[in-house]
Amino acid sequence: MTEQLRLMAVHAHPDDESSKGAATMAKYVAEGVDVLVATCTGGERGSILNPKLQGDPYLEEHIHEVRAREMAEAREILGVRQEWLGFVDSGLPEGDPLPPLPDGCFALQEVDVAAERLVRLVREFRPHVITTYDENGGYPHPDHIMTHTISMVAFEAAGDPERFPAAGEPWQPLKLYYNQGFNRPRTEALHEALLARGLESPYAEWLERWDDSDRPERSLTTRVPCADYFPIRDKALIAHATQIDPDGGWFRVPMELQQEVWPTEDYELARSRVDTALPESDLFAGIRQN
Numbered sequence: 001m002t003e004q005l006r007l008m009a010v011h012a013h014p015d016d017e018s019s020k021g022a023a024t025m026a027k028y029v030a031e032g033v034d035v036l037v038a039t040c041t042g043g044e045r046g047s048i049l050n051p052k053l054q055g056d057p058y059l060e061e062h063i064h065e066v067r068a069r070e071m072a073e074a075r076e077i078l079g080v081r082q083e084w085l086g087f088v089d090s091g092l093p094e095g096d097p098l099p100p101l102p103d104g105c106f107a108l109q110e111v112d113v114a115a116e117r118l119v120r121l122v123r124e125f126r127p128h129v130i131t132t133y134d135e136n137g138g139y140p141h142p143d144h145i146m147t148h149t150i151s152m153v154a155f156e157a158a159g160d161p162e163r164f165p166a167a168g169e170p171w172q173p174l175k176l177y178y179n180q181g182f183n184r185p186r187t188e189a190l191h192e193a194l195l196a197r198g199l200e201s202p203y204a205e206w207l208e209r210w211d212d213s214d215r216p217e218r219s220l221t222t223r224v225p226c227a228d229y230f231p232i233r234d235k236a237l238i239a240h241a242t243q244i245d246p247d248g249g250w251f252r253v254p255m256e257l258q259q260e261v262w263p264t265e266d267y268e269l270a271r272s273r274v275d276t277a278l279p280e281s282d283l284f285a286g287i288r289q290n
Contacts, residue, residue, distance in 0.1 A: 005284055006034045008127035008173075009080075010118065010151045012106075012143040013043040013089060014071035015240035019250075020138070020179040021131055022078060022236050023229035024265045024283070029079040030229070033284075036125050037075065037082040038118060040147050041106050043067040045091035050245045059242060066242055073239040077232060085117045090142045107142035114146065115153035116167055122158040123168035129283045130155055134178040134218065134268065151176070155271055174287055176271040180218050184210055186262045190253055193261045202249040220266045222280040227263035230255060 007028055011017045017025070017037045025035045044064045048054050059066055075082040087106035093099050101108055122130070132151035137144025157163040159172025187210075191203040234255075238246050267283065269276070276286035 004032065004034050005287070006036070006125060006127045006129075007283065008036050008038060008122065008125055008130045010038045010040070010130060010132040010147055010154075012040050012133075012137075012141065012147045013046060014039055014067045014074070015043070015046075015237070015243045016144075017080075017082075018074050018078070018233065018236040018240060020181055021265055021267075022233035023226040024131075024224045025080055026078050026229040026232040026236075027224070027226040028283075034125075035078075035080040036121075036127065037078075037080050038085060038121055039071065039082060040085045040114075040118075040150075041087045041089040041143055042084065043089050045089040045102075045105075046243065048242045050242055050248075052245065053242055063242070067240070070240045070242065074236040077236040077239055083121055085114075085121070087114065087117075090146075092141055101142060105142075107146045109146070111149055111153060112164075115150040115157065116164050118150050118154040119158050119164045120167040122154050122173065123171045126171045128174050128287050130173050130176045131179055131267065131283070132176065134180070134270070136215075138179060138182065148178075152271075172273065174273045175269065175276075175283065177222060177267040177283060178218070178270050180220055180266045180268045183218060183220055183266055185220070186266065189261050190258065193257055194253065197257070199254075200252070202252045219268050221269040221278045222267040222283060222285075223264035224267070224283060225264050225281060227259035230258055 009017055009021055009025060029035050042064050048059055053059055087109065088104055090101050090105035090107040093101060130151060133144050133148045135148055137148055155173055155176045159170050161170045187203050187206055191201045191207060194201040237244050244250060274286035
């Protein structure tokens with residue numbers, strides 16, 4: 001492979017790119033890979049989750065602009081490019097029964113209408129590899145599930161000149177992965193390591209919920225070593241100040257313990273048009289040598 005490698009990470013909201021695969025992206029940027037984050041929505045309906053910022057009327061009134069500024073800071077930290085697909089956040093419906101989704105939101109778009117924007121971006125950027133969410137969205141947020149749906153359509157359609165002919169010259173990505181960073185083996189390993197060191201674990205409740213759920217175990221086909229970039233990941237995440245409390249649970253596990261116990265970010269290979277041997281340690285396995 002003589003041309004520059006390109007990676008596209010498709011995410012639902014600003015901040016998702018910094019909590020899912022951020023260290024992987026920073027690693028590849030450092031190695032000379034061109035990395036583009038495609039952000040489907042502006043996060044307009046996201047709650048202010050940082051308790052230190054809750055109740056601020058300016059933030060509440062201008063959340064779309066604030067989240068865009070946070071995204072700009074995060075992408076600078078990660079060293080990636082980023083494009084907005086321009087859809088409106090669907091919000092996370094709560095209650096019993098669940099309320100209807102708001103008119104015009106991302107999750108209610110016709111699939112081909114939403115997918116065409118992503119196909120256009122794929123054809124412009126020409127990624128060799130795409131990362132996205134699994135069919136459950138990683139967790140069942142309607143925007144995450146829609147992100148999965150249009151990512152799968154775009155992967156199959158971008159190389160087909162008969163599909164979305166107005167969206168640019170065809171380009172076929174070679175591999176597509178699901179982010180699987182929040183997997184049970186990693187959570188258990190960190191939990192046990194914390195307890196073994198006499199430290200409090202923030203994962204006990206997570207593991208209890210796992211036991212009580214019917215959530216299927218995912219196949220971890222690809223573990224990318226990127227521990228040196230965990231600090232960059234955390235810095236990018238903290239840049240999303242309305243969403244992340246720097247004193248919260250995300251940051252209770254000492255960095256050196258994370259780097260020692262689970263020094264990878266993990267993925268599930270969902271589509272491949274190249275031969276590769278599993279398990280992998282590189283999203284570009286099977287591409288670099290072609």
